[in-house]
Amino acid sequence: MPIENFNDLAAFVVVAREESFTRAAVKMGVSQSALSQTIRGLEARLGMRLLTRTTRRVSPTEAGERLLKTAAPRFEEIQAELAVLSEMRDRPTGTVRITAGEHAAVAVLAPALERFLPENPDVKVEIIVDYGLTDIVAERFDAGVRLGEQIAKDMIAVPIGPDVRMAVVGSPAYFLQKPVPWTPQDLTGHNCINMRLPTHDTIFAWEFEKDGRELRVRVDGQLVFNNLAMRREAALRGLGLAYMPEDQVQDNLATGELVRVLEEWCPPFGGYHLYYPNRRHPSPAFALVVEALRFR
Numbered sequence: 001m002p003i004e005n006f007n008d009l010a011a012f013v014v015v016a017r018e019e020s021f022t023r024a025a026v027k028m029g030v031s032q033s034a035l036s037q038t039i040r041g042l043e044a045r046l047g048m049r050l051l052t053r054t055t056r057r058v059s060p061t062e063a064g065e066r067l068l069k070t071a072a073p074r075f076e077e078i079q080a081e082l083a084v085l086s087e088m089r090d091r092p093t094g095t096v097r098i099t100a101g102e103h104a105a106v107a108v109l110a111p112a113l114e115r116f117l118p119e120n121p122d123v124k125v126e127i128i129v130d131y132g133l134t135d136i137v138a139e140r141f142d143a144g145v146r147l148g149e150q151i152a153k154d155m156i157a158v159p160i161g162p163d164v165r166m167a168v169v170g171s172p173a174y175f176l177q178k179p180v181p182w183t184p185q186d187l188t189g190h191n192c193i194n195m196r197l198p199t200h201d202t203i204f205a206w207e208f209e210k211d212g213r214e215l216r217v218r219v220d221g222q223l224v225f226n227n228l229a230m231r232r233e234a235a236l237r238g239l240g241l242a243y244m245p246e247d248q249v250q251d252n253l254a255t256g257e258l259v260r261v262l263e264e265w266c267p268p269f270g271g272y273h274l275y276y277p278n279r280r281h282p283s284p285a286f287a288l289v290v291e292a293l294r295f296r
Contacts, residue, residue, distance in 0.1 A: 093122035100145035192219035
């Protein structure tokens with residue numbers, strides 16, 4: 001069924017309320033003759049007269065009066081809603097849903113939102129921690145966070161953080177019992193604290209690179225966790241070696257609570273990006289969140 005054009009109905013409401021084609025034409029910014037023709041077209045479409053025209057005034061007929069009582073409140077509701085939408089544009093509001101891995105959520109999103117949210121009390125941000133390559137369109141997320149090389153080419157990608165570097169760390173107590181590893185292959189003789197990726201139900205392989213040579217090492221150990229904090233805590237307690245984002249153990253390295261090994265095998269790599277499909281008209285709230293996260 002084709003959608004009706006209600007411009008003539010809106011014009012009728014203005015004329016009926018003003019009781020004058022002249023005043024209605026001025027209010028609507030159209031010519032009196034064009035407005036008169038519009039009303040005649042509406043009457044022809046409905047097959048009945050809606051307005052009685054005299055030299056002094058224009059007044060609704062019985063049918064016109066009924067139509068006015070029905071239509072006018074609807075147009076008022078629409079105008080009110082449009083006013084609310086305009087206000088939303090000027091004062092962003094709404095919820096922005098983002099999927100991200102734990103490290104990105106903790107190290108990048110949380111600090112930026114700590115500054116952003118107090119200044120934008122009507123904006124809500126929902127963060128879902130997920131290690132998988134989530135289909136943000138199918139899952140109805142506004143955006144996702146991934147490392148740059150993992151982003152599909154058809155997505156818009158905005159850098160939101162610096163380069164990332166990993167670190168293999170253990171406690172001084174642990175190294176009283178085990179020798180220092182000098183190559184990634186030496187890790188086979190160590191008790192390594194593994195990470196399970198909840199989405200894929202797989203153990204994460206430790207990734208290394210030196211002089212253009214890349215290695216993925218599947219290590220073994222007594223402990224497996226699915227979050228950052230427990231891996232760091234286990235390393236601090238001397239229960240094994242942990243493969244951690246450098247920024248998450250910097251303070252522990254500075255105090256000597258943890259010791260770093262294989263540093264030359266852990267060069268920095270491209271940092272996190274916020275990615276999302278191309279939108280012609282993103283919501284003001286989403287646009288603000290993107291700018292708040294953008295890495296400068």
